[in-house]
Amino acid sequence: MNWLAFLMSSSSDRPDFVPEYNKPDAPGLHMNFDNTVSLYHIVRPDDDFETAAQDVFALLKEAQAEFPDWPRVLYLDIQGHARDDERLEEDMVELQQEFLLAAMGKFFTALALPLVSVVNPGDQVNDLPDELVLQPPDAELPEETAWPKE
Secondary structure, eight states, X not given: OOHHHHHHSOGGGSOSOOOOOOOOSSSEEEEOTTSXXXXXXXXXXXXOHHHHHHHHHHHHHXXXXXXXXXXXXXXXXXXXXXXXXXXXXXXXXXXXXXXXIIISGGGOSEEEOSSOEEEOSSOOOOXXXXXXXXXXXXXXXXXXXXXXXX
């Protein structure tokens, strides 16, 4: 089931566990009373897409190392990336839609982003890649570093 289908689904189709919304007061990792771990990251005005993506990935790796296989909830704020019409810059929209939701969403139980808050309709994946390698959207994927490995 994809994210949009999940949002439109009835409550009987939703996961058994939905974490409490508990946004931390400060960036970093935070253990919660419901046995979840909150990952809170702020994209700063000088951060570009790649910096933000690598920072979130590093926080994800840290969470898995410190709290192995715990349900993870990502909270993301973005500062200073608004256009003149007050909408988010295109790379910050792409960060949320294409990177966090489409590519990395499976590694979280839930995500609270400026564009949308969602609960993963499937099980959280805990088998993380060793590193994050970003490439231009139209580039061929290298076979030797493809993930997941078959």
